[in-house]
Amino acid sequence: MLKVQNQDSHPTSVDKLRSDRPVGQPMLMLDQVSRRYGTRTVLHNLSFSLHKGQSLILRGGNGSGKSTLLKLVAGMIPTSSGTVRRNGRHLRIGFAPDRLPKLRLTSEEYLTHMGRIAGMNKVNLSRRIEELHDLLELPAGSSSLMLHYSKGMLQKVNLMQAVLNEPSLLLLDEPFSGLDTASSNQLLSLLHGMRAQGTAIMTALHDPLPSWEAVSTTYRLQEGQLRLEEGPAEGHLASASYELDGLLPDVEQAALAAKFPSVQWSAAENVVRCEIPGAEYEDFVQHFWRAGGTLLSLRREEGRS
């Protein structure tokens, strides 16, 4: 259960979303955390916890403290007061800052260095780098230095480094900034997949992103405090449907079809398309990933079921 407490309010339990099902100890717990810069208090007595597989969206205006909160959670900056507790000393944290600078390294060189620093073995790292390049449609093995990359290409490398080591806690600062529509969809698929596999994800976002909001709890940072944003009503959620394109072995397809009779299936060559009612979306995606499915794209359609 995701709990949020501000200084002036009672603890708030948020259990309206099916994504917020706590499993065991929280992965992350902030207790009365404040952050001041000089006389200005950017974050004021924030308390919340985040469990495995939960997703939290942070919204707020420029300078509201979204990036500061992400850096605090990542352990990049100290708190002015309060404590940040992470479950386990070896919690793998992926962090994507709002942008990566232009470097005199190729994307493959940069990611190889980051992976080696994180302790990944060479074979797995090389495979993972290739997989991420394919997924985000950036040419692997290119001799072009990041110095010559566009903003969107740099953002892809930034996201790749964040998810490289398959983190347990993923912190993303404006991850969709600079990405084209196709890349945004690919990233969204990746995030849905990681969350379904248990990664807790905190994202600072500006733009609306319905399919991610549907599985996340959204907070607005205002005057240093977190305020729960009303998500779509249950009825609204149920009225949406999702169209998932992916790869799934035949045996698993049959099992999933039996378990979710309301899901509509179609196929083109080896790619399956699933029309999923909003109410079953969460469970279906979890089972799809557990069955070893590969998510190619995911779209939210309003008012179809």
Added chain:
Amino acid sequence: MIALLTYIHRSFLRSYRYGAPTVIYVGILLLIYSTVPNPIMESYAFTSALLFVVAAAIGSLTIDGETANQEMATLAHARSIVRLGAAKLLYAWIFASALGILAVLYPTLLGRFERMPDLEELVMGVLYHAALAALGVSLSGWFSVKLIYSRFYAILGLCLWVALGLGARGIADALPDGLSGLIHLLPPVSLTMHALTAYGELSMGAKWLPIAAAVGYAFLSTALFLIVLNRKKLDYPGE
């Protein structure tokens, strides 16, 4: 640590940040050894003192080599700000020490000295250069944008502290007796310069003392810097 050093090495070389200090140091070596003959240990006194300045510059360029965002991404993978900071300073010391080895071997191999140095002189020459490289690098962290937000004031502070270190002997003489103890706060670079210029007259213990003092100062300075860095983390405005 090896993975961090490899990354810092490639980034440093590709950034060409090494260019100015390396070219200046090598250029001065070429200049002073353009005439022969040269005294051995007195020449090492000059090149090691110069390396102290160059090492401080290399340390500064390395510790501030990444932008704030780049450093956050690196830290997320390294998982320890102490390991990351230590790796940057260690790399700067290795790079500066390589220049020190060049300063010892270049005039020896090309016969620019009054005679061929013996083994002890060569070994001590390398050790003095490496110790002063460590001393210079150890100062750079304190004068980085991580602790002094303005790069201008950070460089100014580093230059001032390096200059005070070089002129410590004269400053000690000018200070009143009660305050002369303050001189021990300054990097002990003048101690090594004096030892090298009077090398032939010193006992073996007196020859090792300046190396021990420089290494001890560098170790303490680096350890304290890493403790402060661990508390402060990456809490600086960036650029």
